[in-house]
Amino acid sequence: MLNRRQLLRRGAAAGLLVAAPAGLIVGGRPGSAEAATAAFTVPLAVPRPLRPARRAGRDLYRLVTQEGEAAILPGARTRIRGFGGTLAPLIVAHRDRPVVVELGNRLAEPFALHLHGGHVPVHSDGHPKDQIEPGGRRTYCYPNAQRAMTLWMHDHTHHAHAENIYRGLAATYLLTDRFEEQLPLPKGQYDVVLQLRDAKFDENNALVYDMHRPEDRPTILVNARPRPYFEVAARKYRLRLVNTANERGFFLRLSDGTQAGAELVQIAADGGLLPAPAPTGALALWPGERNEVVVDFSRYPVGTELVLENLAAFEGETPEVMRFDVVRTAPDPSSVPAALRPAPDLGTPAVRRDFHLAFDPASGQHLINGKPFDISRVDIRPRLNVTEVWTIRNSDTLGIPHSLHPHLEQFRVLSRDGRPPAPGEAGLKDTITVMAGQSAEIALRFTDYTGPYMYHCHMLGHQMMGMMGQMEIVR
Numbered sequence: 001m002l003n004r005r006q007l008l009r010r011g012a013a014a015g016l017l018v019a020a021p022a023g024l025i026v027g028g029r030p031g032s033a034e035a036a037t038a039a040f041t042v043p044l045a046v047p048r049p050l051r052p053a054r055r056a057g058r059d060l061y062r063l064v065t066q067e068g069e070a071a072i073l074p075g076a077r078t079r080i081r082g083f084g085g086t087l088a089p090l091i092v093a094h095r096d097r098p099v100v101v102e103l104g105n106r107l108a109e110p111f112a113l114h115l116h117g118g119h120v121p122v123h124s125d126g127h128p129k130d131q132i133e134p135g136g137r138r139t140y141c142y143p144n145a146q147r148a149m150t151l152w153m154h155d156h157t158h159h160a161h162a163e164n165i166y167r168g169l170a171a172t173y174l175l176t177d178r179f180e181e182q183l184p185l186p187k188g189q190y191d192v193v194l195q196l197r198d199a200k201f202d203e204n205n206a207l208v209y210d211m212h213r214p215e216d217r218p219t220i221l222v223n224a225r226p227r228p229y230f231e232v233a234a235r236k237y238r239l240r241l242v243n244t245a246n247e248r249g250f251f252l253r254l255s256d257g258t259q260a261g262a263e264l265v266q267i268a269a270d271g272g273l274l275p276a277p278a279p280t281g282a283l284a285l286w287p288g289e290r291n292e293v294v295v296d297f298s299r300y301p302v303g304t305e306l307v308l309e310n311l312a313a314f315e316g317e318t319p320e321v322m323r324f325d326v327v328r329t330a331p332d333p334s335s336v337p338a339a340l341r342p343a344p345d346l347g348t349p350a351v352r353r354d355f356h357l358a359f360d361p362a363s364g365q366h367l368i369n370g371k372p373f374d375i376s377r378v379d380i381r382p383r384l385n386v387t388e389v390w391t392i393r394n395s396d397t398l399g400i401p402h403s404l405h406p407h408l409e410q411f412r413v414l415s416r417d418g419r420p421p422a423p424g425e426a427g428l429k430d431t432i433t434v435m436a437g438q439s440a441e442i443a444l445r446f447t448d449y450t451g452p453y454m455y456h457c458h459m460l461g462h463q464m465m466g467m468m469g470q471m472e473i474v475r
């Protein structure tokens with residue numbers, strides 16, 4: 001349970017993030033005592049896709065969750081929990097070609113694998129009741145019968161997932177399809193996954209996990225390296241931004257020395273390509289979310305350095321996330337089409353539901369509709385193939401942002417505070433963050449699979465402290 005000081009601090013942190021879209025960097029917390037690792041001293045690690053153990057109509061991956069040692073900070077080894085003991089691995093999958101993951105749990109804690117954004121049968125969703133005990137195994141089947149998008153895999157055990165993810169159990173899962181492959185977007189080495197998160201290290205380079213101090217994680221990691229640099233060619237790149245942080249929201253801008261910053265052409269969100277590209281100067285990325293942008297580095301001469309900054313950095317932190325160094329020229333046959341992918345028609349809504357998200361200072365819990373999570377309780381029973389509209393209200397009195405992530409389906413954002421969604425939210429999404437005092441309406445329709453699935457806030461500390469519900473999809 002949080003004490004009053006922690007509560008106020010948390011509230012202040014939330015207020016900071018609300019202010020961020022105006023470009024303000026203000027805050028009330030003391031700076032961290034942690035000595036910051038100098039920025040831009042290590043190169044970006046670009047993940048290479050894992051090789052399946054077998055390819056026979058489907059791709060089989062044999063993964064183990066285990067502790068290991070990884071090189072995160074320069075010249076140091078850090079104890080982590082990872083898939084095969086490594087950090088930020090990548091799986092590349094193809095639409096309608098199933099992926100099977102045989103997972104052995106070699107951790108000292110239970111584990112449950114969740115494919116965030118996945119349209120998967122209930123036995124493969126990583127429901128907390130299906131967790132793998134230490135030494136146990138489980139097979140997960142992902143049909144991949146869904147649009148191309150950037151997904152990610154992480155732990156979903158009931159009480160340990162926030163720490164497991166913090167210690168490294170997060171992988172990127174990139175699903176492609178023919179529709180997207182035929183577009184002239186940047187491909188191959190010019191299509192790069194950037195997994196963003198924060199962390200705190202002690203003087204022995206060990207990861208420090210304190211669920212109650214999410215604002216004291218001053219080291220920003222990109223693909224598990226601290227504030228790296230990345231040498232790019234003077235051409236267009238597709239950057240797939242994935243926020244795997246427990247609770248940190250990023251408000252990202254690419255500084256090129258001009259007032260406006262570099263143009264970020266958003267082409268995709270959680271659920272894949274937008275209907276049309278959405279150019280912007282800055283972009284929010286909340287925990288669990290994915291946003292993809294195309295940046296044209298040919299606008300800059302070789303020798304230019306551009307810094308990706310987090311405008312929502314806390315006081316005492318530096319805003320640098322990573323640096324792009326334009327080091328060479330390269331031919332560029334890629335382009336961003338004026339039309340990308342229409343959002344699907346989800347049908348006429350027949351059911352409406354309300355979700356009130358708020359921290360409860362009296363109990364120290366985060367609640368949905370006044371209740372903390374109870375695994376023995378089914379909160380809602382959506383019917384298969386019936387379109388629903390969910391109104392998500394953040395009624396938090398301390399100013400804390402909350403999000404909602406329903407498993408199983410992508411949704412469309414209908415409105416925010418009664419206004420139509422911004423172009424960057426006009427496609428499909430699976431995680432929506434709502435500021436205190438604000439609301440959003442989403443439309444969704446559950447298809448194909450029945451059974452118990454979860455919906456929850458993706459601020460993992462909030463989820464640990466109750467902000468999760470259970471839905472049973474029924475016929």
Ligand SMILES: [Cu+2]
Pocket residue numbers: 357366401402403457458459462463467
């Ligand atoms: Cu929350």
